[in-house]
Protein backbone atom coordinates (compact mmCIF):
# COMPACT_ATOMS: atom_id res chain seq x y z
CA UNK A 1 0.00 0.00 0.00
CA UNK A 2 1.52 3.34 -1.01
CA UNK A 3 2.06 5.92 1.72
CA UNK A 4 -0.30 8.88 1.63
CA UNK A 5 0.59 10.54 4.91
CA UNK A 6 3.87 10.21 6.80
CA UNK A 7 4.09 11.54 10.34
CA UNK A 8 7.70 11.78 11.45
CA UNK A 9 8.77 12.47 15.02
CA UNK A 10 6.08 15.01 15.86
CA UNK A 11 6.54 16.67 19.23
CA UNK A 12 4.64 19.56 20.81
CA UNK A 13 5.58 21.25 24.04
CA UNK A 14 3.37 23.87 25.70
CA UNK A 15 5.68 25.48 28.26
CA UNK A 16 6.59 22.64 30.60
CA UNK A 17 3.95 20.24 29.23
CA UNK A 18 4.92 17.82 26.48
CA UNK A 19 1.50 17.23 24.90
CA UNK A 20 2.86 15.07 22.05
CA UNK A 21 6.18 13.29 22.18
CA UNK A 22 8.05 11.97 19.13
CA UNK A 23 5.09 10.37 17.30
CA UNK A 24 5.62 8.64 13.94
CA UNK A 25 3.23 6.63 11.80
CA UNK A 26 1.89 6.39 8.23
CA UNK A 27 -1.52 6.36 6.61
CA UNK A 28 -1.65 4.31 3.41
CA UNK A 29 -3.78 5.12 0.38
CA UNK A 30 -7.29 3.75 0.96
CA UNK A 31 -6.65 3.03 4.63
CA UNK A 32 -8.64 4.00 7.73
CA UNK A 33 -6.41 4.82 10.70
CA UNK A 34 -7.80 5.68 14.14
CA UNK A 35 -6.00 7.53 16.93
CA UNK A 36 -7.24 6.63 20.41
CA UNK A 37 -6.17 7.35 23.96
CA UNK A 38 -7.47 8.68 27.28
CA UNK A 39 -8.53 12.32 27.73
CA UNK A 40 -5.52 14.60 27.53
CA UNK A 41 -3.38 11.96 25.74
CA UNK A 42 -2.51 14.43 22.95
CA UNK A 43 -4.85 13.30 20.17
CA UNK A 44 -6.20 16.73 19.22
CA UNK A 45 -2.78 18.35 19.49
CA UNK A 46 -1.42 15.71 17.12
CA UNK A 47 -4.34 16.26 14.74
CA UNK A 48 -3.79 20.02 14.82
CA UNK A 49 -0.12 19.63 13.94
CA UNK A 50 -0.86 17.25 11.06
CA UNK A 51 -3.49 19.61 9.62
CA UNK A 52 -1.21 22.69 9.99
CA UNK A 53 -3.35 24.38 12.69
CA UNK A 54 -0.41 24.16 15.06
CA UNK A 55 3.35 24.22 14.43
CA UNK A 56 5.25 21.31 15.89
CA UNK A 57 8.10 21.89 18.32
CA UNK A 58 9.88 19.11 16.41
CA UNK A 59 9.10 16.76 13.57
CA UNK A 60 7.50 16.91 10.15
CA UNK A 61 4.58 15.58 8.17
CA UNK A 62 4.66 14.56 4.50
CA UNK A 63 1.65 14.15 2.24
CA UNK A 64 2.12 12.28 -1.04
CA UNK A 65 5.84 12.66 -0.50
CA UNK A 66 5.75 16.47 -0.13
CA UNK A 67 6.32 18.36 3.07
CA UNK A 68 3.00 19.36 4.64
CA UNK A 69 4.37 20.98 7.78
CA UNK A 70 4.53 24.76 7.36
CA UNK A 71 1.80 24.94 4.70
CA UNK A 72 -0.99 27.52 5.07
CA UNK A 73 -4.37 26.03 6.09
CA UNK A 74 -6.24 27.04 2.86
CA UNK A 75 -3.62 25.10 0.90
CA UNK A 76 -4.77 21.83 2.45
CA UNK A 77 -7.88 21.60 0.27
CA UNK A 78 -5.76 22.02 -2.85
CA UNK A 79 -3.43 19.29 -1.68
CA UNK A 80 -6.39 16.95 -1.09
CA UNK A 81 -6.90 17.01 2.67
CA UNK A 82 -9.96 18.00 4.69
CA UNK A 83 -10.83 17.89 8.36
CA UNK A 84 -13.71 18.28 10.79
CA UNK A 85 -13.58 19.61 14.34
CA UNK A 86 -14.66 18.45 17.78
CA UNK A 87 -16.86 21.56 18.00
CA UNK A 88 -18.94 21.78 14.85
CA UNK A 89 -17.85 24.52 12.46
CA UNK A 90 -20.89 25.17 10.31
CA UNK A 91 -22.64 28.44 9.47
CA UNK A 92 -25.94 28.38 11.36
CA UNK A 93 -27.58 31.18 9.35
CA UNK A 94 -26.84 29.59 5.97
CA UNK A 95 -28.80 26.73 4.40
CA UNK A 96 -27.52 23.17 4.23
CA UNK A 97 -26.82 23.63 0.52
CA UNK A 98 -24.93 26.91 1.05
CA UNK A 99 -22.81 25.36 3.79
CA UNK A 100 -21.80 22.44 1.60
CA UNK A 101 -21.21 24.68 -1.42
CA UNK A 102 -18.89 26.81 0.71
CA UNK A 103 -16.85 23.68 1.33
CA UNK A 104 -16.56 23.18 -2.43
CA UNK A 105 -15.54 26.80 -3.03
CA UNK A 106 -12.56 26.33 -0.72
CA UNK A 107 -11.03 24.33 -3.52
CA UNK A 108 -12.38 26.20 -6.54
CA UNK A 109 -10.56 29.24 -7.83
CA UNK A 110 -13.31 31.83 -7.36
CA UNK A 111 -12.10 35.11 -5.92
CA UNK A 112 -13.79 38.35 -4.90
CA UNK A 113 -13.04 40.21 -8.16
CA UNK A 114 -14.45 37.41 -10.29
CA UNK A 115 -17.48 37.21 -8.05
CA UNK A 116 -18.18 40.96 -8.12
CA UNK A 117 -18.14 41.11 -11.92
CA UNK A 118 -19.79 37.70 -12.38
CA UNK A 119 -17.07 36.67 -14.77
CA UNK A 120 -17.61 33.39 -16.63
CA UNK A 121 -15.21 31.68 -14.25
CA UNK A 122 -17.51 32.30 -11.28
CA UNK A 123 -20.56 31.04 -13.11
CA UNK A 124 -18.68 27.88 -14.00
CA UNK A 125 -17.41 27.48 -10.44
CA UNK A 126 -20.92 27.99 -9.05
CA UNK A 127 -22.15 25.19 -11.23
CA UNK A 128 -19.31 22.87 -10.21
CA UNK A 129 -19.81 23.73 -6.53
CA UNK A 130 -23.54 23.08 -6.84
CA UNK A 131 -23.03 19.69 -8.50
CA UNK A 132 -20.39 18.63 -5.97
CA UNK A 133 -22.62 19.80 -3.09
CA UNK A 134 -25.58 17.79 -4.39
CA UNK A 135 -23.42 14.65 -4.52
CA UNK A 136 -22.25 15.17 -0.92
CA UNK A 137 -25.76 16.01 0.33
CA UNK A 138 -27.06 12.91 -1.38
CA UNK A 139 -24.41 10.75 0.30
CA UNK A 140 -25.56 11.83 3.78
CA UNK A 141 -29.26 11.80 2.88
CA UNK A 142 -29.95 15.49 3.53
CA UNK A 143 -31.69 16.20 0.19
CA UNK A 144 -35.03 17.05 1.76
CA UNK A 145 -33.41 19.50 4.15
CA UNK A 146 -31.04 21.23 1.77
CA UNK A 147 -32.90 24.54 1.84
CA UNK A 148 -33.27 24.53 5.64
CA UNK A 149 -31.09 26.79 7.76
CA UNK A 150 -28.28 24.75 9.28
CA UNK A 151 -29.05 26.18 12.73
CA UNK A 152 -32.51 24.56 12.63
CA UNK A 153 -31.12 21.02 12.30
CA UNK A 154 -30.67 18.60 15.19
CA UNK A 155 -27.11 18.06 16.42
CA UNK A 156 -26.92 14.69 14.65
CA UNK A 157 -27.96 16.22 11.33
CA UNK A 158 -25.54 19.13 11.80
CA UNK A 159 -22.75 16.56 12.17
CA UNK A 160 -23.86 14.92 8.94
CA UNK A 161 -23.82 18.34 7.33
CA UNK A 162 -20.28 19.02 8.55
CA UNK A 163 -19.24 15.64 7.19
CA UNK A 164 -20.82 16.45 3.81
CA UNK A 165 -18.92 19.74 3.74
CA UNK A 166 -15.65 17.98 4.57
CA UNK A 167 -15.98 15.46 1.77
CA UNK A 168 -17.53 17.72 -0.88
CA UNK A 169 -14.35 18.35 -2.85
CA UNK A 170 -13.46 14.67 -2.83
CA UNK A 171 -10.27 14.90 -0.76
CA UNK A 172 -7.85 12.00 -0.69
CA UNK A 173 -7.44 12.19 3.09
CA UNK A 174 -10.33 13.02 5.39
CA UNK A 175 -9.43 13.83 9.00
CA UNK A 176 -12.31 13.52 11.46
CA UNK A 177 -12.02 14.71 15.07
CA UNK A 178 -14.51 12.61 17.08
CA UNK A 179 -17.03 12.07 14.27
CA UNK A 180 -19.34 9.99 16.48
CA UNK A 181 -19.34 12.23 19.58
CA UNK A 182 -22.88 13.21 20.58
CA UNK A 183 -24.52 10.87 18.06
CA UNK A 184 -27.04 8.20 19.04
CA UNK A 185 -26.59 4.58 17.92
CA UNK A 186 -28.61 5.05 14.74
CA UNK A 187 -26.68 8.17 13.74
CA UNK A 188 -23.37 6.51 14.63
CA UNK A 189 -24.15 3.58 12.34
CA UNK A 190 -25.10 5.92 9.52
CA UNK A 191 -21.88 7.89 9.88
CA UNK A 192 -19.92 4.62 9.87
CA UNK A 193 -21.72 3.65 6.64
CA UNK A 194 -20.71 6.94 4.94
CA UNK A 195 -17.10 6.35 5.93
CA UNK A 196 -17.16 2.78 4.62
CA UNK A 197 -18.76 3.87 1.36
CA UNK A 198 -16.11 6.54 0.74
CA UNK A 199 -13.38 4.09 1.65
CA UNK A 200 -14.75 1.68 -0.96
CA UNK A 201 -14.35 4.52 -3.47
CA UNK A 202 -10.69 5.02 -2.51
CA UNK A 203 -10.74 7.70 0.22
CA UNK A 204 -8.42 7.47 3.23
CA UNK A 205 -9.39 8.45 6.76
CA UNK A 206 -7.53 9.49 9.87
CA UNK A 207 -9.84 9.88 12.82
CA UNK A 208 -9.84 10.44 16.55
CA UNK A 209 -12.65 8.71 18.41
CA UNK A 210 -13.64 7.63 21.90
CA UNK A 211 -16.40 5.19 20.89
CA UNK A 212 -14.43 1.94 20.87
CA UNK A 213 -17.01 -0.21 19.08
CA UNK A 214 -16.86 2.18 16.11
CA UNK A 215 -13.07 2.31 16.15
CA UNK A 216 -12.82 -1.48 16.17
CA UNK A 217 -15.37 -1.77 13.37
CA UNK A 218 -13.92 0.87 11.05
CA UNK A 219 -10.19 1.06 11.55
CA UNK A 220 -7.67 -0.93 9.54
CA UNK A 221 -5.01 0.21 12.00
CA UNK A 222 -5.09 1.93 15.39
CA UNK A 223 -2.52 4.22 16.98
CA UNK A 224 -2.76 4.43 20.78
CA UNK A 225 -1.51 7.48 22.67
CA UNK A 226 -0.98 7.84 26.40
CA UNK A 227 0.55 10.92 28.02
CA UNK A 228 1.62 12.17 24.58
CA UNK A 229 3.51 9.00 23.63
CA UNK A 230 2.58 6.28 21.15
CA UNK A 231 2.22 3.16 23.29
CA UNK A 232 0.90 0.83 20.57
CA UNK A 233 0.05 0.51 16.90
CA UNK A 234 -1.74 -2.37 15.23
CA UNK A 235 -4.91 -3.89 13.88
CA UNK A 236 -8.06 -3.79 16.05
CA UNK A 237 -7.41 -7.42 17.11
CA UNK A 238 -3.81 -6.67 18.07
CA UNK A 239 -4.80 -3.55 19.99
CA UNK A 240 -7.54 -5.32 21.94
CA UNK A 241 -5.02 -7.88 23.12
CA UNK A 242 -2.21 -5.46 23.89
CA UNK A 243 -1.47 -5.50 27.62
CA UNK A 244 -0.15 -1.91 27.68
CA UNK A 245 -3.27 -0.61 25.98
CA UNK A 246 -5.58 -2.53 28.29
CA UNK A 247 -3.78 -1.14 31.30
CA UNK A 248 -3.72 2.44 30.02
CA UNK A 249 -7.02 2.75 28.34
CA UNK A 250 -9.32 0.02 27.17
CA UNK A 251 -10.03 -1.68 30.47
CA UNK A 252 -11.30 -5.18 30.73
CA UNK A 253 -14.89 -4.60 29.69
CA UNK A 254 -14.02 -3.69 26.10
CA UNK A 255 -11.67 -6.54 25.45
Ligand SMILES: Nc1ncnc2c1ncn2[C@@H]1O[C@H](COP(=O)(O)OP(=O)(O)OP(=O)(O)O)[C@@H](O)[C@H]1O
Nearest residue numbers: 014017018019037038039040041042043044045046
Ligand atom coordinates in the same frame (compact mmCIF):
# COMPACT_ATOMS: atom_id res chain seq x y z
N1 LIG B 1 -2.87 25.36 23.89
C1 LIG B 1 -2.46 24.61 24.93
N2 LIG B 1 -1.71 25.15 25.92
C2 LIG B 1 -1.28 24.40 26.94
N3 LIG B 1 -1.53 23.07 27.08
C3 LIG B 1 -2.26 22.49 26.14
C4 LIG B 1 -2.77 23.22 25.01
N4 LIG B 1 -3.46 22.36 24.22
C5 LIG B 1 -3.38 21.16 24.82
N5 LIG B 1 -2.67 21.24 25.97
C6 LIG B 1 -2.36 20.13 26.89
O1 LIG B 1 -1.81 19.09 26.10
C7 LIG B 1 -2.27 17.82 26.56
C8 LIG B 1 -2.94 17.07 25.43
O2 LIG B 1 -4.20 17.70 25.12
P1 LIG B 1 -5.09 17.25 23.90
O3 LIG B 1 -6.28 18.15 23.86
O4 LIG B 1 -4.28 17.15 22.68
O5 LIG B 1 -5.54 15.80 24.36
P2 LIG B 1 -6.67 14.85 23.75
O6 LIG B 1 -6.10 13.49 23.75
O7 LIG B 1 -7.17 15.40 22.48
O8 LIG B 1 -7.82 14.95 24.84
P3 LIG B 1 -9.43 14.76 24.68
O9 LIG B 1 -9.67 13.30 24.44
O10 LIG B 1 -9.94 15.19 26.03
O11 LIG B 1 -9.90 15.64 23.56
C9 LIG B 1 -3.18 18.10 27.75
O12 LIG B 1 -2.39 17.99 28.93
C10 LIG B 1 -3.61 19.51 27.53
O13 LIG B 1 -3.93 20.15 28.74
